[in-house]
Amino acid sequence: SPQQSRAWCFVVCGRAGSEKTTQARSVWREDLGESSPARATAPLVETSSVALSTPKSDSSVPSDEVELRMVELVGADVLTGLKDANWKARLEAMTTVLEKAQNVDATSGDVCGTLVSGLAAFPGWSDSNFQVVAKMFATLGALSSQTNFSYRHAEPSLGILCEKLADLKLRGVASETLSALAEAIGPKIIIACVKEKAGGHKNPKVVAEGLNWTGTTVSDFGIDVLDTDVMIDWAKTALETPNPLVKAAGAKLIGALHAGMGPSIKDYLTGLKDAQMRSLEVEIARNPFEGP
Numbered sequence: 082s083p084q085q086s087r088a089w090c091f092v093v094c095g096r097a098g099s100e101k102t103t104q105a106r107s108v109w110r111e112d113l114g115e116s117s118p119a120r121a122t123a124p125l126v127e128t129s130s131v132a133l134s135t136p137k138s139d140s141s142v143p144s145d146e147v148e149l150r151m152v153e154l155v156g157a158d159v160l161t162g163l164k165d166a167n168w169k170a171r172l173e174a175m176t177t178v179l180e181k182a183q184n185v186d187a188t189s190g191d192v193c194g195t196l197v198s199g200l201a202a203f204p205g206w207s208d209s210n211f212q213v214v215a216k217m218f219a220t221l222g223a224l225s226s227q228t229n230f231s232y233r234h235a236e237p238s239l240g241i242l243c244e245k246l247a248d249l250k251l252r253g254v255a256s257e258t259l260s261a262l263a264e265a266i267g268p269k270i271i272i273a274c275v276k277e278k279a280g281g282h283k284n285p286k287v288v289a290e291g292l293n294w295t296g297t298t299v300s301d302f303g304i305d306v307l308d309t310d311v312m313i314d315w316a317k318t319a320l321e322t323p324n325p326l327v328k329a330a331g332a333k334l335i336g337a338l339h340a341g342m343g344p345s346i347k348d349y350l351t352g353l354k355d356a357q358m359r360s361l362e363v364e365i366a367r368n369p370f371e372g373p
Contacts, residue, residue, distance in 0.1 A: 144202060151199040154192065155181055163203040168210040175204070175216035182223040193224045193234045206241045211250040218242065218251070218258040225258075225265035232270065235262045239271075243279040246290035256294055260301070268302045276315050285324040292319055292330035296337040304341035312338060313349045320357050328360075336364030343370035 151160050155178055162174025178196065185192045200206070200217050208214050221238055224230055242259050245251040263271040272295055279291025295312060312334060319331025339346050350361065 147195075147198045147202050150195040151203070154195050154199075160199075160203060163199075168213060171204050171208065171210065171213045172216065175213055175220070179216050179220045179223065182220045185224070185227060191229070193227055193230050196220065196224060197234045197237060201237050206238055211248070214241075214245070215251060215254045218245075218254045222254075222258040222261040225261045230265050232266055235266060235271075236274075239274045240278050243275055243291055244282065244284075244287055246279065246294055247284060247286035252290065256297075259294060260298065263298060263302070268298055268306060269308050272298060272307065273311060276311060280315055280318075285322075285327050288319070288322075289324070289326040289330040292316070292327070292334050296330070296334040299334070299337040299341065304338065309338060309342065310349075313346070317350070317353065320353065320361075332360050332364045335361050336368035339365045340368040340371050343372075 148160065151163075159174045159177050162170045163178070165171055165174070178200070182192075182196060200220065204213055204217075206214070206217065208217070218238075221235070224234065238258075239262075242255050242262075245255040246259075248255070259271060259275065275291050275295060279287050279294075282288055282291075292315065295315070299307060299312065316331040316334040316338070319327045319334070322328060322331075335346065335350070346365075350358070353361070
């Protein structure tokens with residue numbers, strides 16, 4: 082289908098174009114029987130294992146070793162800038178790091194691991210300046226085009242990416258970065274992570290934006306490579322909440338799923354109240370079945 086063959090180029094994240102996109106998609110599209118020797122070193126994670134057993138991240142690397150790796154990769158001056166209390170210095174340093182990530186030599190070792198570990202420490206995902214954080218997200222998106230990029234590189238940032246979906250200044254780049262990660266690792270696993278991290282957030286805006294991003298991802302990737310049960314359950318839970326933003330986002334997700342599943346989605350909606358079904362009928366009408 083057109084959804085299955087579409088190539089995405091994430092400009093903000095520095096995506097490298099259709100050739101690498103095709104390589105990335107071939108890894109996680111096991112439903113189509115494809116494989117990718119280029120990413121043989123990047124193991125996949127089953128959706129069901131997200132909450133139970135995630136791959137080991139680089140957080141166990143000693144801080145002095147992280148610093149040494151960063152100095153070797155970006156230079157001592159850049160590392161000093163990343164540590165600087167002045168946000169302008171951090172921003173300038175992050176611009177250099179982003180340029181490095183966008184021009185990585187695939188044969189230059191574990192650049193992904195080095196930068197992900199380094200940025201988690203300096204300046205840290207909780208940096209107070211939104212421009213610095215935007216550069217960090219864009220760097221992660223650029224790294225995701227590397228053939229050795231895997232879930233362990235993405236995992237440390239998923240929580241903050243989900244949280245910043247509700248931040249007007251960072252929503253765009255956070256959304257693009259999550260989409261880049263879905264492209265690289267697989268939409269099924271990233272949606273499961275978004276559901277876990279955004280779905281349980283105490284801020285209803287984060288929950289709603291997580292649902293909205295998931296609906297957009299359904300439209301972008303198509304349902305053939307997604308876990309529809311997980312998304313329908315999340316949407317139904319959203320419909321039961323009192324917050325109107327979350328309710329509306331849940332209904333929109335059902336609408337997006339209807340475009341791929343067709344009338345059969347109604348078989349999964351038993352038990353909903355009449356008022357809930359009426360609101361869903363509006364979204365379903367806005368998202369007509371596109372056919373197989």
